[in-house]
Amino acid sequence: MTALYIILAGLCIASFIGSLAYRVPRGISIVKPPSFCPSCETRLGPADLVPVASFVALLGRCRHCGVRIPFQYLVVELCVPAVFFFLYRRFGISLLFLTYSYLCCVMFYLSLVDIDTAHVGIWDIGAVYLAAAAVVCLSAFGKTPHRSGWYLFGALAGAALVGVSYAVVFFVKKRIPMGGGDLLVVPALGLCTGLRGIVHVLIAGAALGTLLGVVLITVRAVKADRKFPMLPYLAFGIVIELLLFS
Numbered sequence: 001m002t003a004l005y006i007i008l009a010g011l012c013i014a015s016f017i018g019s020l021a022y023r024v025p026r027g028i029s030i031v032k033p034p035s036f037c038p039s040c041e042t043r044l045g046p047a048d049l050v051p052v053a054s055f056v057a058l059l060g061r062c063r064h065c066g067v068r069i070p071f072q073y074l075v076v077e078l079c080v081p082a083v084f085f086f087l088y089r090r091f092g093i094s095l096l097f098l099t100y101s102y103l104c105c106v107m108f109y110l111s112l113v114d115i116d117t118a119h120v121g122i123w124d125i126g127a128v129y130l131a132a133a134a135v136v137c138l139s140a141f142g143k144t145p146h147r148s149g150w151y152l153f154g155a156l157a158g159a160a161l162v163g164v165s166y167a168v169v170f171f172v173k174k175r176i177p178m179g180g181g182d183l184l185v186v187p188a189l190g191l192c193t194g195l196r197g198i199v200h201v202l203i204a205g206a207a208l209g210t211l212l213g214v215v216l217i218t219v220r221a222v223k224a225d226r227k228f229p230m231l232p233y234l235a236f237g238i239v240i241e242l243l244l245f246s
């Protein structure tokens with residue numbers, strides 16, 4: 001029964017994440033106006049707002065103007081409840097379960113913002129560090145599978161990787177790294193998962209990124225020189241790490 005409540009909570013939170021990801025970057029209040037179609041601005045009724053089911057019933061289009069609802073919103077609505085469920089199976093109802101669930105929600109939110117606007121702000125990244133701070137606190141009280149040092153080494157490894165990639169851009173491409181702010185989440189993810197964890201996150205993220213990139217370029221859905229958003233791949237990596245290895 002608990003699992004069912006967790007899945008239902010996941011569906012509602014996923015829907016809220018989608019709304020936040022659209023509104024926050026555009027400076028729209030998160031309470032007013034009530035849910036609306038971004039294209040025709042028609043206010044959406046309850047039948048349009050059931051997570052997953054509405055998307056499927058309307059074949060991914062607005063009931064009123066027919067504009068296509070971005071596919072990534074469906075992916076988040078499916079992933080959040082699934083991730084909640086498997087985290088619950090792995091960690092039970094615990095502070096670590098809540099922390100990791102929060103971390104996944106933040107990463108899904110950042111992924112939607114990254115795909116949509118390609119601009120993730122410093123406050124958005126701060127939300128990941130909040131999860132990292134919680135993991136460090138929990139490790140200090142012995143509530144995590146590893147000691148604090150394990151997580152701190154993860155953060156150092158993440159920071160070193162970010163430092164190296166910034167240095168490569170600076171010295172090889174002779175420009176100050178701009179727009180690479182999203183990489184600042186890597187040390188925080190290292191703090192959340194530890195040294196081995198951050199390696200898994202990056203390998204899983206890079207594997208998915210490469211696979212998807214090759215497929216999309218092969219079918220000519222995107223141009224080869226297009227900048228890919230990074231955060232969805234890191235979100236995928238963190239989910240893999242938390243569900244399979246943590």
Ligand SMILES: [Zn+2]
Pocket residue numbers: 037038039040041042062063064065066067
């Ligand atoms: Zn519409």
